[in-house]
Amino acid sequence: MRGLKLFSLCLSAAALAVISSCGPSPKVVPVDKTVKVTECKPDQETVEVSPNDTVQWTFVPSSPGYLVDFKNRTPFSTHDPPIGQKNTVKGDFWCNTFGLGCYYEYVITKDGKGCADPGVHVGSG
Secondary structure (H helix, E strand, O other): OHHHHHHHHHHHHHHHHHHHHOOOOOOOOOOEEEEEEEOOEEOOOEEEEOOOOEEEEEEEOOOOOEEEEOOOOOOOOOOOOOOOOOEEOOOOHHHHHHOOOOEEEOEEEEOOEEEEOOEEEEOOO
16 A cells, blocks of 8 residues: 555656646747858858757858758758748757757759758757
């Protein structure tokens, strides 16, 4: 009887701990990130972001021939985010739910030829 009471108490404590950890997370202010690409080379190999941050690519010299393309998965709403505009980070199911696969590779091309393949990392892990 005593063992059952102790088990019930431990189970209740565990449930309370889980419920209290599921409360609202602290409000995080989104951050604007800019990746400057000079002669096909980005100034950051990996862009570190959180959900709702924005990423904008700028190119020097400016040229309409540049493209940013996420081949397999993307943290944005499109695989080809517009350059020169702020693109809001959304993540995807695996990253947002389980914290898995939060690194997204992309390719920078100029006039159809690949020139760099950096990435975007969402989150802290």
